[in-house]
């Protein structure tokens with residue numbers, strides 16, 4: 032698209048004004064109505080046009096321009112600011128059951144002097160957001176300051192940071208704004224924004240936020256507005272502060288919030304006008320049931336007497352209004368102590384670390400275990416036995432250790448926890464435990480033998496592309512394993528008709544069919560057998576490559592990592608997985624039992640023996656070659672029957688060294704291995720031909 036000419040100042044002013052109105056309209060649709068009107072790309076285009084215009088005509092910049100959300104200077108401290116009207120807190124109803132709502136209604140009725148025959152009191156029921164209370168002051172419709180609650184009388188002015196909250200309008204949507212209108216509400220962080228932000232931080236190796244609440248509070252109290260701007264915050268209004276000159280102010284709380292929506296201020300749609308206690312209970316129960324589906328954390332609901340004249344009549348006790356109450360839900364985060372760290376072996380052999388906790392009531396249940404995910408998570412949070420931690424349980428999600436309370440760590444500090452040190456062998460089967468390069472999980476290598484992996488291993492073993500035992504599905508595998516009839520795939524070949532026919536939902540006919548399928552599966556191919564073993568990172572295609580390359584199982588079993596790297600498409604991770612698998616005696620034992628049971632396949636010499644110019648030769652590549660990529664060089668060597676190894680040893684025939692070759696070159700010199708450059712390699716690969724033929728080739 033052509034860049035539009037920069038218009039003259041008069042045109043520019045009109046265009047900037049039009050752009051601001053349009054951007055504000057889209058913001059309103061997006062943040063307040065929750066109904067986006069344009070695709071992000073179009074919005075970005077409008078925004079960039081306005082930015083360019085303002086850069087060309089700085090005199091046109093207005094304080095409430097949407098481009099002015101970021102840009103302030105870092106502060107040394109926040110200025111203190113006295114609230115025109117104190118920011119009060121709300122009384123918390125101590126009874127967390129739904130009955131708490133009835134207690135509140137009864138008290139309100141009594142204080143209003145109502146008797147049983149009087150109509151039900153009307154309430155505004157809302158969510159209790161879990162963030163940071165903020166007072167937004169609009170003078171003649173323009174945001175002039177944003178202040179935290181502080182001690183209720185005096186707060187901190189955090190205007191620069193609050194301006195970075197996209198959903199806070201910098202100007203109210205009205206042509207006749209009241210001279211003063213203070214909007215009160217909560218700045219918070221949505222859970223998806225929290226997760227996304229943390230994922231980005233983790234990737235960059237930067238510190239993460241403990242929870243959305245701390246995320247919101249931390250960014251608002253961040254002295255550098257540019258840092259605050261990077262944290263994705265949201266805002267919902269729930270009331271008013273000082274108001275001057277608002278002629279047609281509404282008579283109820285709910286109508287006030289409706290007007291705020293019209294003025295462009297975001298208000299949560301999760302609110303209801305309730306008549307009487309039953310309606311409050313229904314609201315409470317409904318929100319409680321949907322709590323975990325909400326896109327942000329709440330810690331309960333709030334009930335407010337809806338009519339403002341009744342609010343005035345009720346007044347305040349000390350610093351709390353008599354007309355409002357917070358009805359909390361059970362907390363989803365609590366403190367407790369890590370008594371031990373153990374591991375659980377999953378179906379795929381991954382060892383998941385689990386914190387054993389001093390029992391704590393959180394999220395409505397007593398929690399004694401919480402997942403620590405993996406070693407990286409343990410390291411990142413630095414969780415140690417004896418630590419006091421924040422545990423979170425939300426919905427049906429597995430309880431999780433959110434963070435360690437650093438200043439409650441015992442003295443002397445307990446050691447860091449390393450899974451591989453605490454569990455060198457699998458707690459389920461005693462097979463050795465490894466962590467492969469580039470993988471987060473620590474794994475048990477006893478795939479064929481480990482009881483935790485039994486069902487998974489059997490299902491895979493019997494699957495169509497593996498041993499193809501028709502009829503051996505998950506229901507049957509469950510029964511065979513649960514009854515102790517099958518421990519490893521080898522036991523499948525010991526099952527007889529009588530045993531199978533004795534299983535649940537197993538007719539004589541299907542038992543006979545299964546017997547036949549088991550028998551038929553014994554005659555297989557090497558590729559299928561390798562695939563059936565369920566070696567980590569060895570899929571069907573790799574199994575075929577391995578079978579073709581080695582031709583015989585024993586050659587595969589004896590292969591070193593370097594041998595394996597010579598196989599097409601086998602990289603270091605696959606090579607490691609294979610070596611680890613066969614290094615585990617438990618697995619080898621099962622393989623031998625399978626063979627003893629009659630599982631067999633045709634073997635061959637394999638293709639690596641085929642004669643080429645480099646047949647039987649092992650080469651090591653190091654450094655950067657002038658024209659060949661590493662893969663291209665490897666391909667050429669393999670095509671000539673040679674093998675490319677990862678490290679230099681006495682068995683290495685040649686080291687091909689390019690620019691910036693390091694320790695491998697030194698090792699080759701030390702061992703007296705022949706060293707080639709790229710031309711030397713090409714020379715090796717060229718057919719020993721007369722110069723006449725070579726000329727023809729060119």
Ligand code: IVH
Pocket residue numbers: 119120121122157158159160161163164165180216217269270333352355
């Ligand atoms: S009304 C006079 N409504 O709860 C009443 N407060 O103790 C003033 N809060 O820190 C508060 N959601 O930030 C009200 N829907 C809601 C709320 C809410 C969360 C917070 C507020 C304050 C605390 C009140």
